[in-house]
Amino acid sequence: MLSETAIQRFSRQVLLREVGGKGQERLLQQSVRLAGDSQVMRQAQAYLVAGGTPVVQVEADANFCVWPNVPSGAAPWVVVAGLKGASGILWRTERGCRDCFERTLRRGHAPRWRDATEDFQLGVLAALTWQRAVLGVGEPIGARILQGEGLDPFPLDRCRQHGSEAAVAAD
Amino acid sequence: MATEAARLRVDARIDVVREVCPMTYVRTKLALESLAVGQRLEVRLTGEEPLRNVPRSAQEEGHEVESLTPAGDDGTWSLVIRKGRDAF
Numbered sequence: 453m454l455s456e457t458a459i460q461r462f463s464r465q466v467l468l469r470e471v472g473g474k475g476q477e478r479l480l481q482q483s484v485r486l487a488g489d490s491q492v493m494r495q496a497q498a499y500l501v502a503g504g505t506p507v508v509q510v511e512a513d514a515n516f517c518v519w520p521n522v523p524s525g526a527a528p529w530v531v532v533a534g535l536k537g538a539s540g541i542l543w544r545t546e547r548g549c550r551d552c553f554e555r556t557l558r559r560g561h562a563p564r565w566r567d568a569t570e571d572f573q574l575g576v577l578a579a580l581t582w583q584r585a586v587l588g589v590g591e592p593i594g595a596r597i598l599q600g601e602g603l604d605p606f607p608l609d610r611c612r613q614h615g616s617e618a619a620v621a622a623d
Numbered sequence: 624m625a626t627e628a629a630r631l632r633v634d635a636r637i638d639v640v641r642e643v644c645p646m647t648y649v650r651t652k653l654a655l656e657s658l659a660v661g662q663r664l665e666v667r668l669t670g671e672e673p674l675r676n677v678p679r680s681a682q683e684e685g686h687e688v689e690s691l692t693p694a695g696d697d698g699t700w701s702l703v704i705r706k707g708r709d710a711f
Contacts, residue, residue, distance in 0.1 A: 464645065
């Protein structure tokens with residue numbers, strides 16, 4: 453149950469249909485283990501904390517990081533990575549296939565910022581991706597790349613079990 | 624008669640007379656989350672903005688506004704909402 457302080461602080465977020473009181477409780481309980489001190493990670497951290505997510509800086513066992521760091525431990529996982537020349541975000545929840553995630557991440561590279569604002573944009577969008585994963589909004593696994601003004605879907609590299617595009621969630 | 628009958632079957636009550644928007648609906652939303660689908664919440668409220676916003680917001684989120692009636696001579700109203708759906 454939300455404390456009165458939390459109700460007052462997060463009232464406008466609680467009003468969102470995707471959040472509510474229960475969603476806000478999930479955000480407050482699910483910590484980010486963040487690796488890296490880059491601009492993109494600092495932006496992400498600011499948005500995560502503003503939304504109520506506890507953030508812990510770690511050297512290892514991160515669940516939120518920038519390529520070439522690889523997440524580990526319990527999901528959700530969010531990685532900011534370069535994907536086929538563009539910068540993007542890769543994520544999975546507990547229901548998302550770990551093999552599909554890792555195969556896709558292996559094809560990644562360091563993010564390449566097109567301009568000074570892109571790392572800022574991706575930091576914010578990575579934070580929103582985490583929040584959506586915790587709230588159970590959207591797909592349990594996926595990738596998006598930043599092209600133009602928004603994020604476009606990026607095809608995952610499927611494992612043998614989920615070789616067809618129809619197989620999204622892990623069994 | 625229908626209003627009185629509904630009042631007798633209210634499962635929870637909150638008073639948001641002293642709140643200002645949007646806290647009026649924040650409190651209402653949190654109270655609805657604690658109920659099961661089909662249960663009723665009575666909200667005591669006053670003021671033009673809450674009287675407009677709270678019923679509308681409840682309907683937009685899939686709940687049913689069963690009644691909105693004056694609660695007394697002090698300008699307060701009684702709103703009865705029947706929970707229509709769970710968010711999660």
